[in-house]
Amino acid sequence: MPDTLPPSLAAAARAGAARLPQIAILGATGAVGHALLESLESRGFPVGGLRLLASPRSAGQRLPFRGQEITVEALGEDSFKGIDLAFFSAGATLSRQSAPLARAAGAVVVDNSSAFRMDPAVPLVVPEVNAAALAGHAGLIANPNCVAAIATVALAPLHRALPIRRLSMATYQAASGAGAAAMAELEQATAAALRGEAFTPRVLPHPYAFNLFSHNATMDPETGHNGEELKVVAETRRIMGLPELPIGITCIRVPVLRAHAMAITLEFDEPMAPERARALLEAAPGLRVVDDAAANHYPMPVEASGREEVLVGRIRRDLGDPSGRSLAIFVVGDQLLKGAALNAVQIAELVLRG
Amino acid sequence: MPDTLPPSLAAAARAGAARLPQIAILGATGAVGHALLESLESRGFPVGGLRLLASPRSAGQRLPFRGQEITVEALGEDSFKGIDLAFFSAGATLSRQSAPLARAAGAVVVDNSSAFRMDPAVPLVVPEVNAAALAGHAGLIANPNCVAAIATVALAPLHRALPIRRLSMATYQAASGAGAAAMAELEQATAAALRGEAFTPRVLPHPYAFNLFSHNATMDPETGHNGEELKVVAETRRIMGLPELPIGITCIRVPVLRAHAMAITLEFDEPMAPERARALLEAAPGLRVVDDAAANHYPMPVEASGREEVLVGRIRRDLGDPSGRSLAIFVVGDQLLKGAALNAVQIAELVLRG
Incomplete structure (x- = not known):
C-alpha cells in the first residue's frame, strides 16, 4: 500500500x-x-x-x-x-x-x-492488537493512552481466543505519565521526606512521597470518573473493536517512576482455563509471562522499566465469579515505552512498511 | 454480661x-x-x-x-x-x-x-461491624487481617442497607503490614536508590524503592492466590456473616509506609444510588467520607496515617456493570491502627464493658 x-x-x-x-x-x-x-x-x-x-x-x-x-x-x-x-x-x-x-x-x-484518539477518521493503533486499523490512514495516526496501550497487549490474545464481555481494572500508575517534571518531583519529595523535611508539591496536586492518590485528571461529575479512567474505557473499547464493552476502572497514581501496573479481571463468554490463558499469553507478541509461584515472582515496575515487552502474570481464576467465566491477571508495562514512545515508533514502522 | x-x-x-x-x-x-x-x-x-x-x-x-x-x-x-x-x-x-x-x-x-481467626470457637471481630459476635466469648478473641478490618468498616453499612452479593478488590498495601523492619527497609532502599546505590533487600523478597510487587505471602498453587488474598476472602466473609460471598482479589505491596488502600467494587442485589451510599457511609461509625471532586481530593495514605477513622471516597457507579447494581469505592485506613492495634483496643473496650 x-x-x-x-x-x-x-x-x-x-x-x-x-x-x-x-x-x-x-x-x-x-x-x-x-x-x-x-x-x-x-x-x-x-x-x-x-x-x-x-x-x-x-x-x-x-x-x-x-x-x-x-x-x-x-x-x-x-x-x-x-x-x-x-x-x-x-x-x-x-x-x-x-x-x-x-x-x-x-x-x-x-x-x-x-x-485525535476518538476521531473516527483517525486510527488509534496498538500494532500487536489492531494493526489493520492503519489501512488507508489519512496521514494522521493516534497513539493511545498509556494504560490502554499496555492493557490491550495482554487482553487482545485472550479475546481473540474467547470473547471478553466485561472488564474490571485497578491501576497503579507511575509518575512518568505526568511527565518528566512529575518524575523529578517524586524523587525530590521522597528525598525531603527521608530527611524529615517539608515539601510543597508543584507538579502534582498531592504529596507524593510514600503516598498514592486518585489520578489527578479532572473529574467528570456525571459519571464520578476522572478523565484518565474515561480515556482508558473509551480507548480500550476502540482498540479492541468492542464499542459496548463494560469496563469498570479505578486509576491510582503510585510512587513508582516509569512503569504502570494494573490488576485486571476479565469475564469471558465461557470459562477459560488459566493454563490456556497462560499458553495464549506466552505465544502472543509484545508480551512476556512472569508468573513463577515458587519464587513469588510476578510482574514488577522495576523489571518492566526500560523494557519493550509488557509483563503479565498472576494468571488465575477470579474468585469473585463463581461461574468460572472470569480470570484475573496482573500486567506491568513501561509507561514511556509501550505506553507511549515505543508504540508510536512501532506505528511508524508499519507506516514505512506501507 | x-x-x-x-x-x-x-x-x-x-x-x-x-x-x-x-x-x-x-x-x-x-x-x-x-x-x-x-x-x-x-x-x-x-x-x-x-x-x-x-x-x-x-x-x-x-x-x-x-x-x-x-x-x-x-x-x-x-x-x-x-x-x-x-x-x-x-x-x-x-x-x-x-x-x-x-x-x-x-x-x-x-x-x-x-x-485463631477461622476457629469457629473464637470470635473474629470488627466492633463497628459485628460486635455481637463477642457475646459469650471464651476468653480468646481474634483481631482480623488488616485489609479485612479496614474494608469491612466501609462495606458493612452498605450491606446493612442493601445486601451485597459480590465483591472485587485490588489492594495497595503498605510496608507496615510486614512489620517495622519492612518499613525501615522501604526507607533504606529508597534512600539508596536516590543516591544511585545498589541495595539488597533483606526483609522483603523484592526491591521496594519506587517499586511494587504481588504480596509476599506464600502462593496457594490450587487457587493461584497468595495467603494474604485467601485470608482477606475468608475473614471478610466471616466478619460480614456471608460465608459464600464471592470475592475477587489482588493484593499488591506498594511503597507506602503505614496505610493500606483498596479499590473495591460491590455488586448489590439491586441498584444502589451513589448518593445513598454516600449518606450511609457518612452516618456510619469509624468512617470518614473524603470525596471532593472539585478539589480532586480523595482518601490518601498520608492522610489516613495516624488516624483512627477509615477514609472512604470515589463513591460512584461501576462502569463495568451495565445493570447498575454495582458501585465502586476507594478505601484507605491506617494499617497499624484500624488494621491492627486500634481494632484490638476497641475489642478490649467492649470486653471490659462486659
Whole structure:
C-alpha cells in the first residue's frame, strides 16, 4: 500500500529508489521525547534526518542521538518542511495546532496526545492488537493512552481466543505519565521526606512521597470518573473493536517512576482455563509471562522499566465469579515505552512498511 | 454480661468494686506493639498495670507509656500471672503457644495473629461491624487481617442497607503490614536508590524503592492466590456473616509506609444510588467520607496515617456493570491502627464493658 506512505517516500518508492525518511519530534525535550529518541535508536529505525522541536524555552538544548548531538529548535511555521514522519508529544492543544501544518507539508503524523484518539477518521493503533486499523490512514495516526496501550497487549490474545464481555481494572500508575517534571518531583519529595523535611508539591496536586492518590485528571461529575479512567474505557473499547464493552476502572497514581501496573479481571463468554490463558499469553507478541509461584515472582515496575515487552502474570481464576467465566491477571508495562514512545515508533514502522 | 469479663475483674464487679485491669502486650517492641501503646494512651484505656513482653532479644528495652518508661520483659511461664487482658502481636506460632498460658492465668486474650481467626470457637471481630459476635466469648478473641478490618468498616453499612452479593478488590498495601523492619527497609532502599546505590533487600523478597510487587505471602498453587488474598476472602466473609460471598482479589505491596488502600467494587442485589451510599457511609461509625471532586481530593495514605477513622471516597457507579447494581469505592485506613492495634483496643473496650 504505497499510498499510505508519506508522499515523498511513496514517490521515491514508485521510482524504485530507496530514501531514508526525514523525522521530526515535537516535544523532544519531554520524558516521551527522550523515550522516542531511545526507541528510534534501539530499534534501528531508518532515519535520514532528525529535527527536534520544542517550545522556544527549550530551544538550544542539545540531545544525543546515535552518537551525535542534535540541537533542539523552536517550533515554527516551516518546522515540518521536508519532513516525512512527525512524532507529536507536546500535549493535545499543540497537536491540534500543528497537525494541519505537518500534514500540509506532506508528513505523516503519529500523535501521542489525546487530541485525535476518538476521531473516527483517525486510527488509534496498538500494532500487536489492531494493526489493520492503519489501512488507508489519512496521514494522521493516534497513539493511545498509556494504560490502554499496555492493557490491550495482554487482553487482545485472550479475546481473540474467547470473547471478553466485561472488564474490571485497578491501576497503579507511575509518575512518568505526568511527565518528566512529575518524575523529578517524586524523587525530590521522597528525598525531603527521608530527611524529615517539608515539601510543597508543584507538579502534582498531592504529596507524593510514600503516598498514592486518585489520578489527578479532572473529574467528570456525571459519571464520578476522572478523565484518565474515561480515556482508558473509551480507548480500550476502540482498540479492541468492542464499542459496548463494560469496563469498570479505578486509576491510582503510585510512587513508582516509569512503569504502570494494573490488576485486571476479565469475564469471558465461557470459562477459560488459566493454563490456556497462560499458553495464549506466552505465544502472543509484545508480551512476556512472569508468573513463577515458587519464587513469588510476578510482574514488577522495576523489571518492566526500560523494557519493550509488557509483563503479565498472576494468571488465575477470579474468585469473585463463581461461574468460572472470569480470570484475573496482573500486567506491568513501561509507561514511556509501550505506553507511549515505543508504540508510536512501532506505528511508524508499519507506516514505512506501507 | 459480667461472665465475659476477665475473671478477676468480674469478681471485683460482682463485689461492687472497681478495679483497673492489668494489661500485657506480647510483641510490644514490634510496629503493632508500639501502635497498641499509642492506642491505649490516645483512647484513655483503663490500665491498672502494664506488662510489656517480647523475645529475650528485645528484653530490657524501655518503651514510653503515659509519661513513664516501661521495661520490656522476656516472655516466660509466669508472664501472664495477674493479667486481666493480654494483647498478642508476635506471630501465629507464639500465639498458639501462649494463648493457653494466658487463658489459664485468667486473662482474656485479644490476638492479632492469624492463629485463631477461622476457629469457629473464637470470635473474629470488627466492633463497628459485628460486635455481637463477642457475646459469650471464651476468653480468646481474634483481631482480623488488616485489609479485612479496614474494608469491612466501609462495606458493612452498605450491606446493612442493601445486601451485597459480590465483591472485587485490588489492594495497595503498605510496608507496615510486614512489620517495622519492612518499613525501615522501604526507607533504606529508597534512600539508596536516590543516591544511585545498589541495595539488597533483606526483609522483603523484592526491591521496594519506587517499586511494587504481588504480596509476599506464600502462593496457594490450587487457587493461584497468595495467603494474604485467601485470608482477606475468608475473614471478610466471616466478619460480614456471608460465608459464600464471592470475592475477587489482588493484593499488591506498594511503597507506602503505614496505610493500606483498596479499590473495591460491590455488586448489590439491586441498584444502589451513589448518593445513598454516600449518606450511609457518612452516618456510619469509624468512617470518614473524603470525596471532593472539585478539589480532586480523595482518601490518601498520608492522610489516613495516624488516624483512627477509615477514609472512604470515589463513591460512584461501576462502569463495568451495565445493570447498575454495582458501585465502586476507594478505601484507605491506617494499617497499624484500624488494621491492627486500634481494632484490638476497641475489642478490649467492649470486653471490659462486659
